[in-house]
Amino acid sequence: xxxxxxxxxxxxxxxxxxxxxxxxxxxxxxxxxxxxxxxxxxxxxxxxxxxxxxxxxxxxxxxxxxxxxxxxxxxxxxxxxxxxxxxxxxxxxxxxxxxxxxxxxxxxxxxxxxxxxxxxxxxxxxxxxxxxxxxxxxxxxxxxxxxxxxxxxxxxxxxxxxxxxxxxxxxxxxxxxxxxxxxxxxxxxxxxxxxxxxxxxxxxxxxxxxxxxxxxxxxxxxxxxxxxxxxxxxxxxxxxxxxxxxxxxxxxxxxxxxxxxxxxxxxxxxxxxxxxxxxxxx
Numbered sequence: 001x002x003x004x005x006x007x008x009x010x011x012x013x014x015x016x017x018x019x020x021x022x023x024x025x026x027x028x029x030x031x032x033x034x035x036x037x038x039x040x041x042x043x044x045x046x047x048x049x050x051x052x053x054x055x056x057x058x059x060x061x062x063x064x065x066x067x068x069x070x071x072x073x074x075x076x077x078x079x080x081x082x083x084x085x086x087x088x089x090x091x092x093x094x095x096x097x098x099x100x101x102x103x104x105x106x107x108x109x110x111x112x113x114x115x116x117x118x119x120x121x122x123x124x125x126x127x128x129x130x131x132x133x134x135x136x137x138x139x140x141x142x143x144x145x146x147x148x149x150x151x152x153x154x155x156x157x158x159x160x161x162x163x164x165x166x167x168x169x170x171x172x173x174x175x176x177x178x179x180x181x182x183x184x185x186x187x188x189x190x191x192x193x194x195x196x197x198x199x200x201x202x203x204x205x206x207x208x209x210x211x212x213x214x215x216x217x218x219x220x221x222x223x224x225x226x227x228x229x230x231x232x233x234x235x236x237x238x239x240x241x242x243x244x245x246x247x248x249x250x251x252x253x254x255x256x257x258x259x260x261x262x263x264x265x266x267x268x269x270x271x272x273x274x275x276x277x278x279x280x281x282x
Contacts, residue, residue, distance in 0.1 A: 013110040016100045018093070021203055029250050031207025033181040034280045036272075037197070040213035041188050042066070046265035047213060051185050053269040058180040058276065061101050068095045069186050073193065089196040101182050102201070179280045181206060188214065194254065202251040209279055210256045211272055248282040255279060 022028075036054060040047045048064065055062035072095065076088035096102045189197075189210075198208050249255050257279065259271045 014100060014107045015110050016098055016103065016107045018097055019103055019106050019204065022205070027203075028205050030248055031202075031251055031280075032179070032205045034179055034207045034209055034276075035181050035201065036060075036183045036209045036211060036276055038183065038185045038211050038213060038272075039187070039189055040185070044213050046268075047185060049265055050213070050269045050272065051183050053266075054272050054276070055183040057269075057273045058183065059178055060180040060182050062183045062185075063099055063101055064185045065096070065099075066185055066187050068092070069189070069193070071095070083192065085192055085196050088193070089200045092197060093200040102206075103204070105176070180276070198254060205251070207249060207251060207255060209276055210254070211259065211276075212256070213259075213261055213268075215261050249279060 036058070038047065038051045038054070051062055051064070069092070072088050072091040073083070075091055076083045076085065078084075093102075100107050186193075194208075194210060201208065257272065257275045259268060259275065261268070263271065
């Protein structure tokens with residue numbers, strides 16, 4: 001008799017939830033993880049291709065959530081002349097949590113720890129479960145005895161009463177250690193959108209790297225201020241690298257990675273990968 005392939009693991013429904021917010025004393029000042037947010041309208045050619053290349057290079061998942069933003073922004077604009085930023089922030093965070101990509105360590109199987117719905121139904125459910133388990137066990141033993149009498153090797157039926165345990169794979173371990181949490185796409189965002197998104201995940205130690213793929217005519221030149229002579233003594237030598245002179249970003253900073261939007265798609269993706277790598281590894 002030919003060997004049968006092993007039974008594949010049954011897909012399990014997962015529940016995703018927000019983790020507990022850390023206390024003020026325990027909250028880190030610098031991001032522990034980063035979301036790379038690619039900003040561009042749907043008219044920009046190569047937007048998804050660039051995001052996919054960045055996600056592949058950074059070994060993190062990609063999620064296209066343009067519609068997620070639009071739904072949240074539309075809900076935030078209802079019932080008032082001014083947008084409800086708190087509502088947008090709640091909806092955006094809730095929808096992102098339900099993807100299972102924002103806080104993967106908080107995802108649990110839907111059947112984990114289930115013990116009925118409380119009250120009398122809980123005890124009846126437990127008794128029904130015991131009866132079902134007993135009948136299943138007797139059914140399996142009868143099959144095993146009949147198969148044993150014919151000389152056929154017994155079949156492993158360990159999956160009948162409970163699903164197989166999910167082992168932590170090498171991929172999951174590497175993802176947990178990766179500072180790039182995920183790459184997401186958004187359409188063009190207003191400043192209050194960016195502030196709401198940054199505040200929503202900043203409470204959990206996650207930073208946002210905004211990468212706009214469209215140039216704007218309203219970009220203002222930076223304001224140049226004269227240097228304080230008292231700080232000149234603390235400057236490194238002129239020969240030191242620029243990365244040594246740049247301070248590491250904090251959760252209070254808005255991190256914007258500006259790239260040459262006129263470059264080819266392949267070159268643009270490489271610029272983003274290099275720039276993000278310098279930011280998250282500081």
